[in-house]
Amino acid sequence: MQQLVIGLLLIVCSTGSGWAQSWQDTLDQAAGQTVYWNAWGGDARTNAFIRWVGEQTEQRFNVRIQQVKLTDTAEAVSRVLAEKSAGINDNGSVDLIWINGPNFVAMKNQDLLHGPFVDQLPNARYLDRTPGSANVVDFTEPVDGLESPWRLARLVFIADSARVPSPPKTMAEFVSWAKANPGRLTHPNPSNFMGASFLKQALIELTAQPSLLQQPATEARFAQASEPLWRWYDELKPHLWRSGQAFPANESIQRQMLNDGEIDIAMAFDPAAAAAGIRQGSLPATARVFVPDGGSLGNVSFVAIPYNAAHRAGAKVVANFLLEPSTQAHMQNIEVLGAFSVLDPTRLDAKAKAAFAALPKDPALPTRAELGPTRIEPHASWMTKLKAAWAERYTR
Numbered sequence: 001m002q003q004l005v006i007g008l009l010l011i012v013c014s015t016g017s018g019w020a021q022s023w024q025d026t027l028d029q030a031a032g033q034t035v036y037w038n039a040w041g042g043d044a045r046t047n048a049f050i051r052w053v054g055e056q057t058e059q060r061f062n063v064r065i066q067q068v069k070l071t072d073t074a075e076a077v078s079r080v081l082a083e084k085s086a087g088i089n090d091n092g093s094v095d096l097i098w099i100n101g102p103n104f105v106a107m108k109n110q111d112l113l114h115g116p117f118v119d120q121l122p123n124a125r126y127l128d129r130t131p132g133s134a135n136v137v138d139f140t141e142p143v144d145g146l147e148s149p150w151r152l153a154r155l156v157f158i159a160d161s162a163r164v165p166s167p168p169k170t171m172a173e174f175v176s177w178a179k180a181n182p183g184r185l186t187h188p189n190p191s192n193f194m195g196a197s198f199l200k201q202a203l204i205e206l207t208a209q210p211s212l213l214q215q216p217a218t219e220a221r222f223a224q225a226s227e228p229l230w231r232w233y234d235e236l237k238p239h240l241w242r243s244g245q246a247f248p249a250n251e252s253i254q255r256q257m258l259n260d261g262e263i264d265i266a267m268a269f270d271p272a273a274a275a276a277g278i279r280q281g282s283l284p285a286t287a288r289v290f291v292p293d294g295g296s297l298g299n300v301s302f303v304a305i306p307y308n309a310a311h312r313a314g315a316k317v318v319a320n321f322l323l324e325p326s327t328q329a330h331m332q333n334i335e336v337l338g339a340f341s342v343l344d345p346t347r348l349d350a351k352a353k354a355a356f357a358a359l360p361k362d363p364a365l366p367t368r369a370e371l372g373p374t375r376i377e378p379h380a381s382w383m384t385k386l387k388a389a390w391a392e393r394y395t396r
Helices: 002-030 044-061 074-085 101-107 122-126 173-180 195-204 210-214 220-237 251-259 273-280 313-324 325-332 350-357 378-392
Strands: 034-040 063-070 096-099 147-154 156-160 265-268 287-290 296-304 373-378
Touching: 002 313, 034 044, 034 074, 034 313, 044 063, 044 273, 044 313, 063 074, 074 096, 074 101, 096 101, 096 265, 096 313, 101 122, 101 156, 101 195, 101 296, 101 378, 122 313, 147 313, 156 220, 156 251, 156 273, 173 220, 195 210, 195 265, 195 378, 220 378, 251 265, 273 287, 296 313, 325 350, 325 373
Parallel strands: 034 063, 034 096
Antiparallel strands: 096 296, 147 296, 156 265, 156 287, 296 373
């Protein structure tokens, strides 16, 4: 029995040592590399956070970050796909992507991703990766270790509480609110993910069979589940800004319209959007976020490494640093970014828990309780069909 115990201990120790050595090998390979991180560049505070991450990884690991600012994640996906078509299977131009669900599914299905690699990250131990966790499923697609979490995202609406003391409580109520306040509501064009998210939120609330949304969107399923959505939208559209004949291109433009007093409600996929906007001077001091009764769409933001990345080791170092508890606490600080952490609080030590507890408060920053439950994202195919159907119906 004693020999068995000793043998097991030797196995555990040798496995741990090998794992540690493996990560040290990654650090050694990464030293001196520049990671080309393709990330949406539409938010100044996020861009500043990425610069800070680069400063930290360069000081600590000799790994630089060059942010390649995107207007749409599909730009990076197209670049990787073009390189694969050209036979560039090594030394690709994209090392790391801040990726969204539909593009993750597309890259996974076309074998454009490196990995699985998340198990190799020491800081992955702070994640809840049990079945069903948002860290292991992306738009109903299993992550399979091919992308690593770094921040939480939730759909929120932003209103100037001085002008809108009682915002709509449900997506159905947006119709009556718009009728009472004609021209004061709009949404980004659904070709943009924020506009598509507005439609998805309404679809989830209005459909009689929400379970269908977790399955691929066949023609029959889509027609059945989306019929209440189009009835709702047909009633809403004439009362939108410019009678629903024009739409802002993205959330940044819509938020500027709110600040200018041109509309009364905007939206974001960031619970800290109002608090951050007030601090930047881009929103009035009375701006507040709200979510519909029953909660709103939510997901985890991930980073992924393309299959042909030139600097895979450096990309893993960045992904791991993003999961460090001190990094996550810094990120969640409203004076820095205000993005909610992806870490499981029960897995943190006392020092890490204290760092989160000491973060500054803000009257425009909602608590998790105020955000309500998270609505699960539909299968990625629903967004594709929603965009196409909206364009066919309303842009002729």
